[in-house]
Amino acid sequence: MAVPAVFFALFFAYPVVAIVGRGLKADGAWQFGRVGEVLSRPDILDVLRFTTWQALASTALTLLIALPGAYVFARFDFPGKQLLRAVVTVPFVLPTVVVGTAFLALLGRGGFLDELWGIRLDTTVWAILLAHVFFNYAVVVRTVGGLWSQLDPRQEEAARVLGAGRLAAWRRVTLPALAPAVAAAALMVFLFTFTSFGIVQILGGPAYSTLEVEIYRQTAQLLDLPTAAVLTLVQFAAVGGVLALHAWTVRRRETVLKLVDPATTARPPRGAGQRALLGGVLLTVLLLILLPLGVLVERSLDTSGGYGLGFYRALQSAEASGSTFLVPPLDAIGNSLRYALVATLIALVIGGLAAAALTRRAGRLVRGFDALLMLPLGVSAVTVGFGFLITLDEPPLDLRTSWILVPLAQALVGVPFVVRTMLPVLRAVDERLREAAAVLGASPLRARREVDLPLVRRALLVAAGFAFAVSLGEFGATVFIARPDNPTLPVAVARLLGRSGELNYGQAMALSTLLMLVCAVSLLVLERIRTDRSGEF
Amino acid sequence: MNTTTKYAATALAAALGVTVLAGCGDSDDKASGGSGAGSKTVTLVSHDSFNASDAVLKAFTKETGYTVKVLKSGDAGAALNQEILTKGSPRGDVFFGADNTLLSRALDNGLFTPYAAKGLDRVAADTQLDAEKHRVTPVDTGDICVNYDKKYFADKKLDPPNSFDDLLKPAYKNLLVTENAATSSPGLGFLLGTVATHGENGYQDYWKKLKNNGVKVVEGWEQAYNEEFSGSAGGKKAKADRPLVVSYASSPPVEVLYADPQPTEAPTGVATGTCFRQIEFAGLLDGAKNEAGGKALLDFLISKRFQEDMPLNMFVNPVVKDAKLPELFTKFGATVDKPATVAPDDIAENREQWVRSWSSLVVK
Numbered sequence: 001m002a003v004p005a006v007f008f009a010l011f012f013a014y015p016v017v018a019i020v021g022r023g024l025k026a027d028g029a030w031q032f033g034r035v036g037e038v039l040s041r042p043d044i045l046d047v048l049r050f051t052t053w054q055a056l057a058s059t060a061l062t063l064l065i066a067l068p069g070a071y072v073f074a075r076f077d078f079p080g081k082q083l084l085r086a087v088v089t090v091p092f093v094l095p096t097v098v099v100g101t102a103f104l105a106l107l108g109r110g111g112f113l114d115e116l117w118g119i120r121l122d123t124t125v126w127a128i129l130l131a132h133v134f135f136n137y138a139v140v141v142r143t144v145g146g147l148w149s150q151l152d153p154r155q156e157e158a159a160r161v162l163g164a165g166r167l168a169a170w171r172r173v174t175l176p177a178l179a180p181a182v183a184a185a186a187l188m189v190f191l192f193t194f195t196s197f198g199i200v201q202i203l204g205g206p207a208y209s210t211l212e213v214e215i216y217r218q219t220a221q222l223l224d225l226p227t228a229a230v231l232t233l234v235q236f237a238a239v240g241g242v243l244a245l246h247a248w249t250v251r252r253r254e255t256v257l258k259l260v261d262p263a264t265t266a267r268p269p270r271g272a273g274q275r276a277l278l279g280g281v282l283l284t285v286l287l288l289i290l291l292p293l294g295v296l297v298e299r300s301l302d303t304s305g306g307y308g309l310g311f312y313r314a315l316q317s318a319e320a321s322g323s324t325f326l327v328p329p330l331d332a333i334g335n336s337l338r339y340a341l342v343a344t345l346i347a348l349v350i351g352g353l354a355a356a357a358l359t360r361r362a363g364r365l366v367r368g369f370d371a372l373l374m375l376p377l378g379v380s381a382v383t384v385g386f387g388f389l390i391t392l393d394e395p396p397l398d399l400r401t402s403w404i405l406v407p408l409a410q411a412l413v414g415v416p417f418v419v420r421t422m423l424p425v426l427r428a429v430d431e432r433l434r435e436a437a438a439v440l441g442a443s444p445l446r447a448r449r450e451v452d453l454p455l456v457r458r459a460l461l462v463a464a465g466f467a468f469a470v471s472l473g474e475f476g477a478t479v480f481i482a483r484p485d486n487p488t489l490p491v492a493v494a495r496l497l498g499r500s501g502e503l504n505y506g507q508a509m510a511l512s513t514l515l516m517l518v519c520a521v522s523l524l525v526l527e528r529i530r531t532d533r534s535g536e537f
Numbered sequence: 538m539n540t541t542t543k544y545a546a547t548a549l550a551a552a553l554g555v556t557v558l559a560g561c562g563d564s565d566d567k568a569s570g571g572s573g574a575g576s577k578t579v580t581l582v583s584h585d586s587f588n589a590s591d592a593v594l595k596a597f598t599k600e601t602g603y604t605v606k607v608l609k610s611g612d613a614g615a616a617l618n619q620e621i622l623t624k625g626s627p628r629g630d631v632f633f634g635a636d637n638t639l640l641s642r643a644l645d646n647g648l649f650t651p652y653a654a655k656g657l658d659r660v661a662a663d664t665q666l667d668a669e670k671h672r673v674t675p676v677d678t679g680d681i682c683v684n685y686d687k688k689y690f691a692d693k694k695l696d697p698p699n700s701f702d703d704l705l706k707p708a709y710k711n712l713l714v715t716e717n718a719a720t721s722s723p724g725l726g727f728l729l730g731t732v733a734t735h736g737e738n739g740y741q742d743y744w745k746k747l748k749n750n751g752v753k754v755v756e757g758w759e760q761a762y763n764e765e766f767s768g769s770a771g772g773k774k775a776k777a778d779r780p781l782v783v784s785y786a787s788s789p790p791v792e793v794l795y796a797d798p799q800p801t802e803a804p805t806g807v808a809t810g811t812c813f814r815q816i817e818f819a820g821l822l823d824g825a826k827n828e829a830g831g832k833a834l835l836d837f838l839i840s841k842r843f844q845e846d847m848p849l850n851m852f853v854n855p856v857v858k859d860a861k862l863p864e865l866f867t868k869f870g871a872t873v874d875k876p877a878t879v880a881p882d883d884i885a886e887n888r889e890q891w892v893r894s895w896s897s898l899v900v901k
Contacts, residue, residue, distance in 0.1 A: 022622070104764050104775065201756050206717035206900045220615040221720045222889070223642065299774050304797060390622050400628055495585055497759045500788045501795025502770030505763055 004354040004373070004415075011408055012376055015387025016232070022390070023229025031226070038230040044214070048234070051194060051210040054125065058132035058193035059186055065133050065284060066140035067182075072281040073141050074148035076274070077266045084282075086523035088289055089138040089465075090516050095475045095490035096198020098512040102292035103131050103203060127203040132196065134288055136189045143185040144178060146462060147424065149262035151177055180424055187246045188420070191239065191377050197476060211235045215380045232383050239378025243371040259428060259455060293516060300509035304502060311506035315514075329511055332492040333518060336472055339403075339488060343410035343471035344464055350411065351418025351463065358419070359426040373419050376412045381476025384409060388477075403486065409477040414467030421463040425456050465523055472519055489515045579603045579830030580629030582822070584616040587633060588850035589843065597837050603830045613722055614639060621646045625824045630831035633676060633819040633838070637666060638725055640673065640818060641885030649673055649820030650828070655836040656857070664816045664856045666881050673818035676838050677853035680786035680873045681726030682812040683713065684805045686768030689780035698781070700810035701734050704747060711751035713781040714765040717900070719892050721757045722815070727783045728895055729884065730813035733877035737887070744898050753779060754899055762788075768805040770796065786812060787852040790869040794849075807871035814876035817853065 024031055038044055073085055091099065107114075107121040107130070114120050121127045151174060159169040197212045204210075209217070211231055218228035269278045303310040315330045351373075358370050376384070388409065392399040399405050429452055437447035475490040487495065489511060496508035581587070587609055594605050606629075610616045613634050620632050624646060635643040643649065649672040657665070657674070664675035683704070685697040698704050704713055716724030728740075735743045755761050763771030766782035769792065789803035819838050821831045837843055844855035848863050855862070862870075 100760070104760075202760060205755050206719065206896070217720055220611070220618055223618045223621060302774055304770075310797065386619070386622060389619055389628075393623065393626055400623075494759075497763060498585060499795070500762060500769060500784070500791040502792070503795035503797060505769075505771040505774075 004350045004357070005369070007350050008372065011388075012379075012384070012412055015391045016379060016383055017387075018391045019225075019383055019387040020229045020232055023225035023227075023232075034226050035230050035233065038227050039234070044227075044231070047209050047211060047214045047231075050208055051212075052238075054128060054132075054200075054208075054210070055190050055194035055196075058129050058136075058196075059190045061129055062133045062136045062140060062189045062193075063182075063186060065288070066137045067144065068277060069137065069281045069284065070141045070145035070148060072278055074145040074262070075153070075266055076269050076278055078268065078278060083524065084285065085141070086520050087293075088141060088285060089469060089523050090293065090519045091134050091289060092136075092138045092469060092473065094473055094512065094516060094519075095493055096202065098296065098493060098508075098515075099131060099134070099292070100199065100202030102295045103127060103134070106292050106295060125204075125208065128196075128200055128208065130288070131199045131203055132189075132193045134292060135199070136192055137285075137289060139188045139192070140185045142462065142466070143188065143420070144181045146421075146459075147181040148174075148178060149265055150259040151265070152260045153265050183246060184420060184424065187242060188377075190242060191374075194238065194242075195235065195378055195380065197380070211238075212380045216382045219382050219386060228383070232380065235378060235380065236375070239375060240371065243374050243378075247371055259425070262458075296509055296516065297513050300506065300513045303506060311503070311510040312514075314503055314507055315510055329492050329496070329507060332487050332489045332511070333514060335486045336489040336515075337518070339406050339410065340468050340471035342404075343407035343414055344468045346407060346411035347414030347418050347467040347471075348460070348464055351415040351467070352422065352460070354415070355419045355422035355426055358423060370419075370423075374416045377416050381409075381474075384412065385477045406478055406488070407471070410471035410474045411467070413470050413474055413477075417466040417470060418463040421466060422456060422459050425459040426452065429455055468522060469519055472515070472522075489518070576827050576830070577603055578606050579631070579827050579834050580606045580608060581631050581633060581834060582608045582610065582616070582620060582627070582629035583633040584613040585609050585611060586613070586851055590846050590850060593843055593846040596842060597834070601830075601833045601837070603827075603833055605834065614720075617643060620648055620822070624648060627822040627824050630822055630825035630827045631819055631834050632822050633817070635673065635818050635820070636722070637814075637816045637818075637881055638722065638729065638884055638888065640666065640881055641888075643818075643820070644672060645885070648823060650823050650825070652821045652832055652835060654832075654839055656839050659857050659859060660839055661856050661858060666816065667818075673820040674835050674839060675816050675856045676819050677817050677844075677847055677851065678856055679815045679817070679853040680812040680871075680876050681723045681730065681783065681815060682786045682871070682873065683727075683808040684766070684768065684782050684784040684788050685808060686766065686780035687802075687804055687806050689767055697806060697808060698811070699808050701731055701743070703808070704752075704781075704811070705743075705750050707750070709750065709781065711753075712779055713747075713751075713783075714753045714755060714761050714779040715783040716758055716761050717754060717756050718895050723758050723761075723783050723785070724754075725888075725892070726813040726815055727811075728891060729879050730811065730877040732891060733813065733879050740891070741894060741898055744895060748899055752899070758784070768792075781808075785852065786871045786873055787848075787854075787866070789871070790865045791852055793869050794865060803869040807873075809871050809873050812873045812876040814873070814878055816856075 024034060069088075073081065104127075107127050121130070156169045156173045159173050160166065164172065194210070195212045196210050197216065200208055200210045201213050201216075204213075211234065215228050215231045215235070218224045218231065269275050300311055301307045301309070316328050354369070354373055388405060389400060392405070399408075433451045434444075434447045437451055438444065442450060472488075473490060475494070478488055478491060493508050493511050493515070496504045496511065587607060589605075598604050608629055610619050613636060617632075617635050617639055620627060621642070632643075632648065635648075644667070651671045652674075653671040654674045657671075660675055662668075664678060666675070667673050683698065687697075690697045695708060698706070698709050703709065715727055718724040718728040731743050732740045753765065755765060761782050762769050762784055764775050765777050765779045766772040766784070767777045767780050768782070769777075769788075771777075786807050786809075789805045789807060792805055793799055793803050819835060821828065821835060825831045839857055841857060841860055844857045844860035845863075847853060847855060848866055854866075
């Protein structure tokens with residue numbers, strides 16, 4: 001627990017406290033009166049109301065749409081399932097600038113819905129909600145579906161043999177087992193949408209603003225640090241409250257589960273009902289996820305001389321991009337992969353150690369630490385980025401111009417994923433298995449290795465995949481600290497979009513498509529590794 | 538040692554290793570290229586739009602012996618605010634990119650050490666807004682203007698608008714898209730343009746009318762230009778439907794330069810009566826480790842060589858009188874004779890207030 005604690009103190013708590021302190025301290029004294037001042041402003045109250053409302057609505061909508069998907073991915077076998085599971089995770093890591101572009105194309109004028117039924121959603125709050133579902137679909141599918149696929153279906157079958165109806169069996173057996181995962185997923189989605197930045201900024205326009213957007217505006221644009229500090233504290237409190245609630249529900253519902261190899265629980269759909277369900281989910285994925293992604297691909301190929309690879313060829317040279325970069329934009333892929341690998345490594349080490357410590361010990365302190373580990377998800381990237389700048393500027397931690405800053409910031413966001421993915425599985429390991437091993441003469445550590453490790457290996461890989469994916473797509477903090485000679489993919493896309501001209505726009509689309517492919521391939525590789533090893537269970 | 542302990546030990550070592558490595562990487566930087574005293578590297582901090590051709594940067598190294606290292610950090614406002622936050626222990630030696638709309642914020646925070654760059658006599662007098670104290674040196678100017686989609690107006694047999702008042706005419710209802718003045722620098726420039734032409738009392742009235750005439754406000758330039766404006770390459774693909782957008786006077790040449798094949802005429806035009814002039818400045822950062830290098834770099838930024846390289850890299854205009862514009866600019870660009878301006882003191886005093894009332898008037 002010491003390593004993760006030090007890591008978080010140094011790279012999270014210290015920078016955030018420092019930047020909040022800048023805003024709330026005047027002449028060395030804390031000015032807590034500013035909290036009341038800011039919170040009584042009607043425009044700030046509007047922001048608070050909208051933030052909460054849209055997060056609740058987005059979470060409900062995401063669960064509604066994605067839970068059937070989680071079931072289908074967990075229980076059904078169908079051709080192309082692995083590919084599709086990788087694909088639905090891709091949105092999660094795309095830069096929001098790009099997603100905004102895709103969604104405007106889909107929901108805006110001349111878009112798909114417009115041409116079909118004359119419906120335009122680009123100026124309504126529906127665009128924000130749907131984009132949030134697009135982004136978070138994978139969170140539910142992976143968190144809930146991951147556990148679901150490991151639940152032994154025979155337990156539900158046994159209940160039915162004993163006379164329970166289909167619904168009752170599901171409600172009594174599967175639902176309680178699934179509840180922590182559903183709660184975890186809902187919490188994640190709520191957190192992401194509560195702190196939503198890019199999507200709200202682009203699709204919401206200047207009229208709608210979340211706390212996170214407002215913090216960005218106040219800090220980066222207006223340099224109104226007091227207001228930003230107060231808003232950061234409010235967001236902190238809200239996120240902390242949600243996390244505490246979550247910890248409470250999880251503790252109440254935590255049960256020891258009998259986990260099985262997912263390969264044995266999935267089978268091809270049978271009967272009209274199951275096929276219709278599968279069809280419905282596939283259609284949802286097609287409309288909600290593949291279509292926006294398809295729009296990007298289409299635009300990246302649509303050169304003035306007809307469809308072709310012109311924009312992709314232009315990515316290879318620095319000159320073709322009109323020296324927007326000192327290096328060919330294609331190099332950004334290498335940079336992104338390198339950064340993301342280092343970030344994943346850090347996140348796995350820190351998150352893995354934290355998760356292990358959390359399962360081994362109990363008590364109030366540990367529970368507090370659990371919640372603390374989630375906080376980086378709820379703190380705005382701009383706060384962290386600026387915090388890094390003003391704190392990590394003295395030896396031995398003078399990192400302001402070092403490349404490691406980028407993976408560090410990315411790992412900060414990755415760690416909660418690692419912890420969240422590992423914890424439920426680690427906690428669900430049947431203590432009796434360890435006891436059995438001990439009875440058979442294994443030392444406690446050997447029991448952990450022989451019992452826990454094979455069971456959590458899958459979770460570890462999923463965690464690595466998530467950490468890698470969020471690192472690849474992380475934009476908010478990276479853009480503040482990325483070095484110009486080593487732009488990451490999202491930063492490169494944003495820079496290209498910041499220029500007029502067909503070639504720049506086309507290259508931005510081409511680079512986004514490549515980012516999408518890199519993510520899909522990484523995730524696909526991960527799915528492969530996972531299945532190959534499943535035989536060891 | 539059993540395996541689990543080994544895992545933990547390796548993990549710990551890896552975590553520490555990464556931190557130590559980071560430390561090393563950093564000290565390497567310092568030894569080989571950081572901006573220490575007598576160092577041969579000079580660090581320029583700027584926003585994402587900064588660009589200079591390789592040849593020009595090499596020429597600087599050849600002339601002075603200093604190598605330029607560029608740190609870009611976000612858009613212009615964010616980059617400047619980062620400098621203010623790290624004031625006194627800056628990441629570089631020279632900052633480039635404080636414009637006249639934000640200049641007061643930089644100066645009030647004492648960001649710069651005064652230095653009169655060599656060659657200031659060749660720099661246009663109306664750009665030297667800090668001529669007495671020389672805390673900042675003007676480097677370029679750019680005009681924020683309404684751009685129009687030529688094809689749209691040709692098809693409709695309608696003349697494009699040419700002044701702020703034109704934009705209120707019923708013929709141009711629902712055609713204009715602009716950016717959020719609170720967060721986007723062209724958005725703010727356009728707002729200041731209306732303040733300049735309609736006065737501190739009249740601009741609110743102007744915006745009420747503009748709103749009634751269907752102006753659309755989006756968050757940033759990227760979205761306005763690439764998604765809403767029908768004249769840009771991105772907008773064509775997006776089937777955008779607004780033929781008027783707030784952008785830059787240099788946008789049409791850029792549309793030509795980055796088209797393949799290059800057209801003989803720019804697809805977009807500039808309403809030259811709707812322009813607000815932006816002036817960008819550079820200054821020697823207070824606490825710079827390489828002051829001598831920083832001064833040399835400031836001299837270089839207003840040298841003819843850099844000034845003539847600038848237009849095609851940053852799409853801005855030189856401030857030096859003897860610098861020649863590239864053919865692309867003279868052929869496809871617009872000449873703005875009388876751009877709107879607001880006195881820097883006025884901007885400093887009222888910027889926040891103007892933006893606030895604009896927000897409540899137009900956005901909410």
